[in-house]
Amino acid sequence: MARDNGISTDYTISYPIALTIISFLAIAMYNVVELTLAIFTTFKRRHGLYFYSLLVATWGIIPYCIGFFFKFYNITSSNILYITLIAVGWPCMITGQSLVLYSRLHLIARTVVGERWVLGMIIFDAIICHFPILVLLYGANSNNPTPFISPYSIYEKVQVTIFFIQECIISGIYVWKTVILMRSEVNIRGRASRMVMTHLIWVNLIIIALDITLLAIEYAGYYDIQTTYKAAVYSVKLKMEFSILNRLLDLFHGRIHDSSSDPRSRSHNTAELGTVRKSVHKTSTTATGTGNSLGNSAYARMGDTRSVMSFKDMEVVKTTEITVERSERVLAEVGSPSEGDGHSMAESSTKAQGIERRESASSSEIQIVKHGF
Structure with a gap:
């Protein structure tokens, strides 16, 4: 197992790594600004799980990026400051993104039992992953980081794997249910509806592919690259999910029609x-x-x-x-002519x-x- 660079405070950043990290952080922050504008210009009614989970997942990227920026570039000597920023942004970004997908799962699943099971999985994974990793994160960046570095390195890979499996399950449900709906609606729904369904499948497949690249970088031992690349990946996934879930909602509300229909x-x-x-x-x-x-x-x-x-x-x-x-x-209605009738x-x-x-x-x-x- 390769040693993860950047877990503890004794980290010296190289010039190529510095450029790579700042590129990923810049992409993530730009997507946050774009998503924030899109959220507040799209939603007319700002309430509900979909709105709040999308907002929390988007804004959670901000403290996450600022925390790692302070950490890797030695902006401040206060370890508590940047670790607290990371501890706030990390759960909001990761679990919030899963809640965004869950909030629109009822459009295609239509089973309350299945929805509750997915919500239970998200809550359970958040408890067993976020709390232990945050404790180890504070320990690895404390004045005595040695006892925490090795457990943190191992559990970091465990929690990334668990969240990868969670994302695969939720995206797999979207793909599976969408394929079933497309098969059951042959020659019924229009071309525009099928395009939305196909787009939904491809978005979820791309999400899984991005998670695979994130998992590969984590197991390769590049902790500094993985943590900043994660922010860029989650911002891109949120943009794709925001686009396709809005189109899916319009489809089921009847605002998307086939142009070739009557x-x-x-x-x-x-x-x-x-x-x-x-x-x-x-x-x-x-x-x-x-x-x-x-x-x-x-x-x-x-x-x-x-x-x-x-x-x-x-x-x-x-x-x-x-x-x-x-x-x-x-x-x-004519009577028969009598003998004396002259007509x-x-x-x-x-x-x-x-x-x-x-x-x-x-x-x-x-x-x-x-x-x-």
Whole structure:
């Protein structure tokens, strides 16, 4: 196991390492400024777990970067100052980022048990990782750092591995559930929706890839590079998650539509997944009597067919609307000409009056729904 450079106070930074560290810290701080502006210009209602976890994870990067900047560049001789800054920013940045993903997990998971299990995992990992590592961090940067350097070096790798597994689990759930939704919605959702789902998969795969690079640098023994690279990685992950989770939320609120779909279907945000309108057509024969001719007809008229999209519980609702109209018309009411009648048949037929009556249409809708509506 290579010795980690920069754990204790006896650290001398080289020029190439100094440039690398300041580059990572600069990237992280720039992303913090950009994320802060995006958060306060995007959120209209500034409340909820998603807003606060995103804000805490973003602002947690600031004390984290300042603390390591003071430590590695020997800005101050007060060890307590920069260790306290690191101790505040570290949990906010790491656990806050996991809570950001958790806060939008219900959009695709839709199972309360699964959500609670993920939240329990995040809390448990925070307890077993943050508290011991912070104690060792204070010890390794104290006046007597020797007894703490080796345990800190080992547990640092343990906690990075635990958080890597945690990130893989949460991102894996997103990928798994998204693939299931895409398969179950073949030929139902539009092209724009599929693009959001595909984007969500790629974002989570990139997050896992970034965590792998972070884990590799940690096991290589470059503590100074790993700690500052972590700030840049988490700021980039927050930007990607903020973008895709907002698009995912817009998708489920109906604000993202397929440009190639029917405009009438785009005017509805949420309704049943599929609306099927069927028509039944009946015609009756016309009966002719001796003294009169009475025509009866019954027919069904189909209303406007509309295709409405929704994503509620993945259930299909079929609606059958039947409009039945019945009409009676007296086509001709002419008596038979008597022997003494001087009027001709044509003259008699012109005196016939047609009476039309139309009954009001009645319609019924039968919804065949699954359990849950």
